[in-house]
Amino acid sequence: MEQKLVPYYRIVEKRQRTLRGIMVVFFIVVQIVWIGLPMLMAVFWSLVNPDHPWSYPQVFPSHLSLAQWDYVFKFTNIIRALGTSYSIAPLATIFTFLLALPTAYVLGRRRFQGREAIKILILLPIIMPGMVTALFLSRVFSFIGLDQNFFGLVLAHSLMGMPYMLRILTTSFEAIPQDIIDAAENLGATSFVKFKEIFIPMVLPGLFAGTIFTFITSLEEFSLTFVIGTPTFETIPTILFSFLGYHFIRTNAAVVSLILMIPNIAMLFVAERFLKTEYLAAAFGKM
Amino acid sequence: MKKCLMIGLILLFAGGLLFAGGKQEKEELDYSSMSWDEIVSAAKEEGEVTFYSWWGEEWWKTAMTDFSKKYGIKGKVIMAEGTATMNKILAEKDKAVGTIDAVLIGGNRVKTGIDAGIFYGPIINMIPHGDKLDPKLATLQEGVRTGGYLVPIYRNQTGLLYDPQRVSNPPHTWNELVAWIKANPKQFAYCNPDKGGSGQAFVQTVIGYLTGGLDKYAGDTELDPAKVANWNLAWDWLNEVEEDTVITASNNESIDRLNQGEVSLIVAWDDDVLVNLKKGTLFKRAKLYIPNMGFPGGGDTAGVLKNAPHKAASLLFIAYLTEADNQIRMNETIGSYLARTDIKGKQALLPESERQKNGVIWIPAPYKAHFKAEFVKNVMMK
Amino acid sequence: MPTKNRLSTLLLLLPGAGFIFLFLAAAIFMTVLQSLGFFSLTQESRFTFDYWRNLFDRQVIDSFLFSLKVGVGSSFGTLLFSYPLALFMRKKFFGRKPLGSMLKIPLFVPALVAAFLIINLIAYHGMLNHILMALGIIKEPLRMLRDKFGWVVLFIQIWKNLPFQLLIISASLETIQTDIEDAARNLGANKLALVRYIIFPLSIPGILVAVILVFIKTFGDFAITSVAGPIYPVSISVRMYAAANMFQEWNRAAGIGVVIIVTALLFVWLYSRLAKMMQGQK
Numbered sequence: 018m019e020q021k022l023v024p025y026y027r028i029v030e031k032r033q034r035t036l037r038g039i040m041v042v043f044f045i046v047v048q049i050v051w052i053g054l055p056m057l058m059a060v061f062w063s064l065v066n067p068d069h070p071w072s073y074p075q076v077f078p079s080h081l082s083l084a085q086w087d088y089v090f091k092f093t094n095i096i097r098a099l100g101t102s103y104s105i106a107p108l109a110t111i112f113t114f115l116l117a118l119p120t121a122y123v124l125g126r127r128r129f130q131g132r133e134a135i136k137i138l139i140l141l142p143i144i145m146p147g148m149v150t151a152l153f154l155s156r157v158f159s160f161i162g163l164d165q166n167f168f169g170l171v172l173a174h175s176l177m178g179m180p181y182m183l184r185i186l187t188t189s190f191e192a193i194p195q196d197i198i199d200a201a202e203n204l205g206a207t208s209f210v211k212f213k214e215i216f217i218p219m220v221l222p223g224l225f226a227g228t229i230f231t232f233i234t235s236l237e238e239f240s241l242t243f244v245i246g247t248p249t250f251e252t253i254p255t256i257l258f259s260f261l262g263y264h265f266i267r268t269n270a271a272v273v274s275l276i277l278m279i280p281n282i283a284m285l286f287v288a289e290r291f292l293k294t295e296y297l298a299a300a301f302g303k304m
Numbered sequence: 305m306k307k308c309l310m311i312g313l314i315l316l317f318a319g320g321l322l323f324a325g326g327k328q329e330k331e332e333l334d335y336s337s338m339s340w341d342e343i344v345s346a347a348k349e350e351g352e353v354t355f356y357s358w359w360g361e362e363w364w365k366t367a368m369t370d371f372s373k374k375y376g377i378k379g380k381v382i383m384a385e386g387t388a389t390m391n392k393i394l395a396e397k398d399k400a401v402g403t404i405d406a407v408l409i410g411g412n413r414v415k416t417g418i419d420a421g422i423f424y425g426p427i428i429n430m431i432p433h434g435d436k437l438d439p440k441l442a443t444l445q446e447g448v449r450t451g452g453y454l455v456p457i458y459r460n461q462t463g464l465l466y467d468p469q470r471v472s473n474p475p476h477t478w479n480e481l482v483a484w485i486k487a488n489p490k491q492f493a494y495c496n497p498d499k500g501g502s503g504q505a506f507v508q509t510v511i512g513y514l515t516g517g518l519d520k521y522a523g524d525t526e527l528d529p530a531k532v533a534n535w536n537l538a539w540d541w542l543n544e545v546e547e548d549t550v551i552t553a554s555n556n557e558s559i560d561r562l563n564q565g566e567v568s569l570i571v572a573w574d575d576d577v578l579v580n581l582k583k584g585t586l587f588k589r590a591k592l593y594i595p596n597m598g599f600p601g602g603g604d605t606a607g608v609l610k611n612a613p614h615k616a617a618s619l620l621f622i623a624y625l626t627e628a629d630n631q632i633r634m635n636e637t638i639g640s641y642l643a644r645t646d647i648k649g650k651q652a653l654l655p656e657s658e659r660q661k662n663g664v665i666w667i668p669a670p671y672k673a674h675f676k677a678e679f680v681k682n683v684m685m686k
Numbered sequence: 687m688p689t690k691n692r693l694s695t696l697l698l699l700l701p702g703a704g705f706i707f708l709f710l711a712a713a714i715f716m717t718v719l720q721s722l723g724f725f726s727l728t729q730e731s732r733f734t735f736d737y738w739r740n741l742f743d744r745q746v747i748d749s750f751l752f753s754l755k756v757g758v759g760s761s762f763g764t765l766l767f768s769y770p771l772a773l774f775m776r777k778k779f780f781g782r783k784p785l786g787s788m789l790k791i792p793l794f795v796p797a798l799v800a801a802f803l804i805i806n807l808i809a810y811h812g813m814l815n816h817i818l819m820a821l822g823i824i825k826e827p828l829r830m831l832r833d834k835f836g837w838v839v840l841f842i843q844i845w846k847n848l849p850f851q852l853l854i855i856s857a858s859l860e861t862i863q864t865d866i867e868d869a870a871r872n873l874g875a876n877k878l879a880l881v882r883y884i885i886f887p888l889s890i891p892g893i894l895v896a897v898i899l900v901f902i903k904t905f906g907d908f909a910i911t912s913v914a915g916p917i918y919p920v921s922i923s924v925r926m927y928a929a930a931n932m933f934q935e936w937n938r939a940a941g942i943g944v945v946i947i948v949t950a951l952l953f954v955w956l957y958s959r960l961a962k963m964m965q966g967q968k
Contacts, residue, residue: 040774041781048788051845054813055803062806067584073565073662073811074469086585092361094383120702123695135703141710143899144950145908148923149943152930153713156725163391165403176709183702237796239909244931248356248384248392254909257798261913263385263499264359265556267806268583274799281794289787298857299851301895391931491831496917551917553832566810566829684918685744 051197056278062271074261089272099276102252105167106235109174113231116175117182122216124183125190139183141199142176147240155244165249171229173241178231179239184300185230190216225295232280253277340432343377344375346616352378352616355606357408360579363637364408371624377617386413392610393422402611403606406445406618409454410604411501414446415669418453423607424615426452431623436646440665441603447668449525453621454605458631458640460575461601461654461663462505463594467587470568476596478513484569485548493550493558493567496684498676500555502571505600507675508667511538513597518667529671535675539682546683559586571599574653578639592653594662601663603643714947720940741941746917750945756836756921757905760843761897767844768851768896773881775852776859793849800846801913805831808838831914839915843904851896858892859885890964898957902950923948 064081065071071078089095123129124136142150154173155164163169193216201211239254247255257277260270335343347353347641357364361383368379388402390413396402397420409417417423428434428442429452441456443449466474470491475481485492495503512518514537521531550567552558558570559577563586572592580586594601606625608618624630631642635649641659648656666672719725723734775786792800807814808830815827830838862885872883911921922926922942930939 037777037779041785043787044771044774045781045788052788052791055807055845058806058813059799059803065584067437067582070563070581070584070587072563072585072587076811076816085583088362094361103412116701116705117849118702119698120700123698127691127695129692129695129877135699139703141706144902144944144954145710145713146923146950148906148908148927149717149946150710150713152718152939153708153717153943154925156716156936157709157712159395164395172709176706179702196728212903227915233794237798239796239798244927246751248382248388251382251384254796254798257796257802258909258913259383259385259848261802261805262797263554265554265560266580266583266585268585270802271806274802277796278794278799281796282791284796285790298853301854301899374963387932553917561810561831564810564812567832568828680745680918684750 059271059274062267063275065268085268085272089269089276093256093269093273095253095273096277098251098253098256100138101167101170101246101250102236105170105174105252106232108171109178109235110228110231111173111181113175113178114228114298117179117186117227121183122190124187126193136184136187142182143180147177148244151240151244154241158245164245167250170242170246170250171278173245174235174238177241178234181230181234181297181300182227183229185223185296186220187219188296188299192223193219223296225288231299232235233284236281239276328650331462333616335619336430340430343430343616343619347377347614347620348375350614352375352380353469353621354380354382354387354403354405354409354616355621356382356384356617357406358384358389358410358636360575360640361676362403362579363634364643366637367625367630367634368621371621374624375388375620377620379621380494386411389413390416391418394420396611397422399611401613402609403613404609405612405614406606406622408457408604408606409445410448410602412669412673414448414450414605415673418448418450419608421515421611422458424610424612425452425608427608427622428452428455431455431626433623433628433644437626437643438603438645441605441643444665445605446602447666447670448674450605452583454607455626456603456643457606457622457625458575458634458643459601459603460573460640461594461659462502462573462599463654464569464599465562465572465590465592465593466569467562468589469592474569474591474593474595478509481595481597482545485545488568489548490550491568492548492570493552493561494571495552495555495558497679499553500558501602502555502558502573502576502578502622503551504672504676505665507538507542507679508573508600508672509597510542511535511667511675514541515539521667521671524668524670527674532671535678536682538675539678542679542683543686546686550605556580563587575638592600594654594658596662598662598664600666601659602666603641617673663680717943717947718939720937721944723937726937737941739938741945743940744924745919746925746942746945749922749925750917750949752836752916753905753907753911753922754949756839756843756907756911758900759836759840760904761901763840764844764851764900765893765897766849768848768855769893771848772852772855772859773885775856789852790849792846793853795846797846797907798909800911801842801910804838804842804845805914808841810934832916834916836911836915839907839911842910842914843900843907846910847900847903851900854896854899855889855892858889858895862888891961894957894960894964898953901953905950905953906946 061071061078061081063085064083064084065078066080066082067084069078069080120139158164158166158169158173163172197215198211201215206214208276237254238252239258242250242252243255243258246252253273253276257270257273258268260273333346335346338346355364355368358478361381364383365379368381371377372379388408393402393404393407394416396404428437434455437456438459441459442452445454464474475484494506497503497507508518515534524531550561552561555573555576559572559580560571561567563580574592577586577590577592581588581590606622608615608622612618625634626644628644628647631644631647632649634640635642635652639653641652716725721737722753723737724731771789775782795803806812809815810829810831811825814830815824819827825897832838866888870880875883905947906923907921908923908927912924915921915924919925920937923946926939926967929935929942
């Protein structure tokens, strides 16, 4: 039978595709090591059996148990901290959203003088190094009685989440094509209808992304909580900090790390379908 | 309508006055003239207590749970860094009623707290068994006269901890230690004295051996510049061996590095060692001893704040912590040695005889503060 | 714009931007005033330059230089990985989605957790040392924890900030129109030339943003350096915190705070100059 001749460019393309395939496999393996290995070590440390220490020269722990988890839930402040963390985060997110919505609308839909300047100004909580903000905001807070105060913490967390929410919502508002709005206006839509039928559905994905980022920013916020909240209020990160710092104990730190990290990663994978992390890029791609 | 409002306002005002008056009356209770039974019933009336500590959560939480069961007083234990707690106390100092009742006190916070006059008392004679607590720690903590305001809760001791698989002949005298460090480069670790007592213990020992003993500092309440003039000898030596030693960032990090096999001899607190053994973060074969050259030990105390909202309950909780059974349980849980001298604990990495023979007291607070600052300048910055 | 409209714009701007402005202006105001001797906690408040005169001792200078090194090192170090990855991720290929999701994970790992994860990895008997020894690259485990240079801090920062830079750079690469590329390719440009003369110059604005944002984050870092950084020098934020909360030297801390803010703003300004220059070139 006559053999079909494969054109040269096909061979090159095929070779390139194989090369790319090898690269993809390589990157995925690197990623598994890069991300998976550190996480595996944390899981192991959280499962160390107190009767069989994990120490030199063992590569892996010889026995596993849940005793470390039991210990952390029984004796540390983790339950109180979980309560604090997960009540501040939603409150701060809602508060941030309420404040951000009108501002983002104006920034996204109206052209006015000083708009660019304000768009940079709203990045200040990110530009200002966290500890400086924390330390001197705590002085301001203690003058107005918000130091060591739950509402003060919600305010502080909103401040840190605000740039994300504002920037992402602004980008979403900017992206709405003017002709849709014009068309609606021609059809006699009132402001309320316009908002309800056009703006809200169209910024919804951005709102979703903004909410997630604000929520996560609040969950992992450390500096402000450490200075303004502790010792009265502890969140999961401040507990983790103590187990990594003056009270360094790997097993406890491992448990608290996992408690802090697992919901976040779950959120990433559950939200992946709806959440475009690209929103973050679009919002911060230009300062 | 207006009339109604007026009456309402007047009622509110009167109520406020009554409330304020009632509050004032409550504050004037003088516990020092009360019998212990009266204090106990006052404590039950208060019904609440908040205790701050920076370590040993396992014991304080267990003790508080049992305390609550016994007396029906709601208790809260808050674990927080000592400095953060002290800053909160200082910030609340001038309020009539604060939010913290009782605190565990140790390290440089003893001096800060006593100097700022934040404690209520003297209380040591109010509580039962107050006279059976270690008299040394009851008068002098970290070189500071505590005047009965602070009640000893436990004693602890620093020593050398090693891995017997790799160290067969642990050093006992100063010369042996120096020789060991030189012979085993990067195998000896101590923590930055600014970050933990075990590091302070080592630096104090170095100062004692290289600058003419520790006796001359005893009883000083202020730093005498003449006495620290030759401390450069200590800094020179520490610099000389810096390459051969490992400096860590906390008491526990030293223990972790031993567990990792990075070093084989470290300075550690006896109670920290026990906690790590119990958690599985230190191998069971580790051995602790106090070298013959002497290593410092001390202890920590608890105090009630002047503006504590629940003073009687605080006194009752501190008394509870010093009860014989609870002292023994504490010793078994976190390994700290009993503050009571009339009873003995079972759990001790170090035998009592070794403590008596080789344990030495801490250098007075101003000197400790001085060497912490000088260590940074003369060793770490070099 | 009619006056009424202008008023409503202002009113609508207030909740978001005003909120940020109010608190941050208050914080900055407090920092500056305190560094000049006002709001003193321990001494009488008065106007003085004393705190500024005595600010720059060896410890502060060492810490400042260390943080600068960490900031520059992490932002460019991350770029070293993120840029090639972003180039690779441009094309559609099989396995791109799962790879993309995996790459994003550290974005959702809190910084402190990232520090802990890496500390375990690089410990004396951590996995990294075991692997290197098994491969015969080293004979004895390396002592990496709290190394004097701060490599571990850089490692953690790169691990944590890689996805963030990747996202921003990928977005900026996406805006490059394919027809420019096609034209270049038709003119016979090979891959390297394409990247060097077309793609790289066009993606510089994105790179600038990515680098500057990571720089600011890492320069002011407190938690990671105190958990994994060298015993000495500590980062400038740690130094400031210690001055305020350990030694109650609030005025001195405020001076350090002003130095940190000014440095961060200086880099933002430098960025905006560079960005303008780039626009001018286009």
